[in-house]
Amino acid sequence: MLAALSLLSLLLLSLAQITARNLFHNGLPIAxxxxxxxxxxxxMLGAVIATEGDRHIKIDIATTLLxxxxxxxxxxxxxxxxxxxxxxxxxxxxxxREEWQYAATGxxxxxxxxxxxxxxxxxxxxxxxxxxxxxxxxxxxx
Amino acid sequence: xxxxxxLLLILAATLGMPLFVALGVxxxxxxxxQHIDSAVLIVEMNRLATSPNxxxxxxxxxxGVTLAAGGAPQRLIRVFNxxxxxxxxxxxxxxxxxxxxxxxxxxxxxxxxLALGGLLYPMLTGVGYRERFSLGLLTSSGSxxxxxxxxxxxxxxxxxxxxxxxxxxxxALVPGVLLLIMLSGYSFHTGKGNKLPEQAFTWSALGRALxxxxxxxxxxxxxxxxxxxxxxxxxxxxxxxAAYVFLLEMVIHRNITRPRAVYRILRDTSVLVGSILxxxxxxxxxxxxxxxxxxxxxxxSYLELHIDxxxxxxxxxxxxxxxxxxxxxxxxxxxxxxPLLLPLATRYGIDPIHLGVIFLANLEIGYNTPPVGINxxxxxxxFGKSIVTLFRASLxxxxxxLIWLLVITYIPVITLWWK
Numbered sequence: 001m002l003a004a005l006s007l008l009s010l011l012l013l014s015l016a017q018i019t020a021r022n023l024f025h026n027g028l029p030i031a032x033x034x035x036x037x038x039x040x041x042x043x044m045l046g047a048v049i050a051t052e053g054d055r056h057i058k059i060d061i062a063t064t065l066l067x068x069x070x071x072x073x074x075x076x077x078x079x080x081x082x083x084x085x086x087x088x089x090x091x092x093x094x095x096x097r098e099e100w101q102y103a104a105t106g107x108x109x110x111x112x113x114x115x116x117x118x119x120x121x122x123x124x125x126x127x128x129x130x131x132x133x134x135x136x137x138x139x140x141x142x
Numbered sequence: 143x144x145x146x147x148x149l150l151l152i153l154a155a156t157l158g159m160p161l162f163v164a165l166g167v168x169x170x171x172x173x174x175x176q177h178i179d180s181a182v183l184i185v186e187m188n189r190l191a192t193s194p195n196x197x198x199x200x201x202x203x204x205x206g207v208t209l210a211a212g213g214a215p216q217r218l219i220r221v222f223n224x225x226x227x228x229x230x231x232x233x234x235x236x237x238x239x240x241x242x243x244x245x246x247x248x249x250x251x252x253x254x255x256l257a258l259g260g261l262l263y264p265m266l267t268g269v270g271y272r273e274r275f276s277l278g279l280l281t282s283s284g285s286x287x288x289x290x291x292x293x294x295x296x297x298x299x300x301x302x303x304x305x306x307x308x309x310x311x312x313x314a315l316v317p318g319v320l321l322l323i324m325l326s327g328y329s330f331h332t333g334k335g336n337k338l339p340e341q342a343f344t345w346s347a348l349g350r351a352l353x354x355x356x357x358x359x360x361x362x363x364x365x366x367x368x369x370x371x372x373x374x375x376x377x378x379x380x381x382x383x384a385a386y387v388f389l390l391e392m393v394i395h396r397n398i399t400r401p402r403a404v405y406r407i408l409r410d411t412s413v414l415v416g417s418i419l420x421x422x423x424x425x426x427x428x429x430x431x432x433x434x435x436x437x438x439x440x441x442x443s444y445l446e447l448h449i450d451x452x453x454x455x456x457x458x459x460x461x462x463x464x465x466x467x468x469x470x471x472x473x474x475x476x477x478x479x480x481p482l483l484l485p486l487a488t489r490y491g492i493d494p495i496h497l498g499v500i501f502l503a504n505l506e507i508g509y510n511t512p513p514v515g516i517n518x519x520x521x522x523x524x525f526g527k528s529i530v531t532l533f534r535a536s537l538x539x540x541x542x543x544l545i546w547l548l549v550i551t552y553i554p555v556i557t558l559w560w561k
Contacts, residue, residue: 003416004408007200014197014381018374035377036191039415042200043423046416047162049409056160057417059470061513070158077154081163088166088424091180095188098181114191117184 003045010038030109037113044120051127078132082125089121147171161474162421169428176431183427190423194377195301200415201380202292205387206248207411212391212398214358215257218243219265221355228343231333233269234279235326237262238286242322245287246362249294249414252520255284259524270338277525278535279329282543284517285509286325288472289318289502292365292383294418295472297376299498302422302480307376308369313495313557315366317503317550324542357390418473429481438485445486455490456500456551459483463501467508471516475505499557503550507543510536 017031050056062070096111096118103111148168155164166183173180190196218240226235237258245254259280266276288295291311300307333340352359365383368374374382391398398404432438449455466475480501487497509517510533518529518536525532550556 003412004405007204007408007412007415010197010200011204011381011384014201014377015385018378018381032194035197036194039196039200039419040188040191042412043416043419046412046414047420048416050413050417051160053413055413055417056162057421057471057474058158058160059155059474061156061469062158065513066157073157073159077157077159077163080154080167081160084163084167084170087170087180088183091170092184092187094179095181095184099188114188117188 003042003049006038006041006045010035010042013038033110034113037110037116040113040120041116044116044123048120048123048127051124051131054131075132078128080132082128082132085121085125085128089118089125092118092121144175162424165421165428165478166424169424169431172428172431172435176435182431183424186427186430187423190419190426193301194375195297195307197377198292198297198307198380199294199301199419200411201377201384202247202294202297203249203415204407204411205380205383206253206294207407207414208384208387208391208398209244209358210248210253210257211403211407212387213395214247214391215240215244215261217351217355217358217395219258219261220351221359224343224348224351227341229330229333230340231326231329231331231338232340233262233266233338234271234275234329234333237266237279238283238322238325238329241280241283242287242290242318243358243362245283245285246290246293247287252284252516254287255280255517255520255524259284259521263525270336271332272336274535275332277521277527277532278537278539280525281517281521281532281536282325282510282539284520285472285506286322287318288506289314289321289499291315291362291369292376292379295476295502295505296498298418298422298473298476299480299502300376302476303484303494303498305494305498308372309560310495310498311366312370312560314499314502316556316559317499317546320550320556321543321546324546325539328538328542354395357394361386421474422477425477425481429478432482438482441482442486442489446489449490452490452492453552455486456492459487459500460504460547460551463504464508464511467505468511468513468515470508472502472505472509475508476501493554493558496554496557500547500551503547507540507547510540510543 013031013035017028017035020026020028047056096114099111099114100108151164151168155161169183170180173182219236222236222239223233226232226239229235241254241258244258248254263276263280266279267273287293291314296310296314297307300310361383365379368379369376398407445455449458466479470478484494484497488494509515512518512529512533518532521527521532522529
């Protein structure tokens, strides 16, 4: 829901920006920055949905050559991915704290937008861990 | 130790661990081994948000997903059928052009075979094309429009390599058309040899088809003209295209009217964008560490011992990229391989834009080669044939594509004529 909303606002914001620039010869000053951060929101939230539906990009050569081994490794990899995303979330949190602390006056709203990085990785971690450790769910149709 | 960790990660990735996780773990390990704060990985990721062309990726993807969900495949086939259907091998040429057109917008994610293949396969076999030819044609058409603007791989390469999007669009245009002509020539030849029935050309049929499809046809023209003339930036063109496609499908053709359908399109787009951009974000951290550790420099000094001419380098590059294309999908390959390759190519005097076209062309071919040719998998799902059958069927097309690859690699003027 949130991902779709971010994407829709990205589209509307870009259109508003084009209109403003051409009609009033003056772009909205924060629109460019805002729309670039909206891409991060779409990306992080989209990645979370991708986790849910197991639609992440993989190089999975083995799923065709060694399907049984790949299936066997599926859950351990989910757990491992969850841990990795947790660590990345921690790194993002450290990054974010510094950004917030050292943001120039008037730039705090940008730092506030960057909260999606730790938040997104934390959400990814939770989803991976639930999928890896939770009870077997029947695969939902795509 | 480093080698062991790298090998383990590659092994995990080939066994089905999401690629972005493998890259992320790589980044985390590299920072901890070099005793740096892992936050540097996130600094790089955050830098994504400073790239002005980034906005173009989700918006062009949105346009493509919307077109696929609406009625664009049928409209395109009708228009191109009215244009080329009367030629010998006409229907095959129709298939090639509509697939190329559609892929340019849908981003070569395999949607082409699903959306168009299902419509075209019964048409082709119905008029008497042999099954093997039809399967090969449709399988290899799945990635055909990859070099036409505004395809996603071109955008992604431009962003990763830091080259200008309009120049890359311009450079990729001629090689893209060349391949289309070569494959159409083969279809023409087959159609003529098999004495297939030809349909008559009528202006009224063309007029009727155009009245429906002209709005789709205008789209790439607008995008290319707008970006190359400098009237709009890539991101602005993407926003306009997405809005235009929504208007087309919701108001003019009224194929998508329910809010639920719109929501599904938005959601599907974010999943596609998310799964690509998260790899890009995490990979940027890792490749930066590799560049800091001078990995490309070491590679270069090793290469310089054995290779001294650009020609030798290009041969090696093609072989290497064909292997990459067999193993990785195009988006991850661009994100992971390009930053490491770029300094090497520059050292041998290869233009980054030429490198981009070679890179994309190689990976386009990789779509049709086992073990990880996405086209083969999707076509096998769609047409219910084994991968081996499909691979064998697409061999003649693959051969033509390899010849094409050699031509565009060793005759740079085809890509760089505008310089």
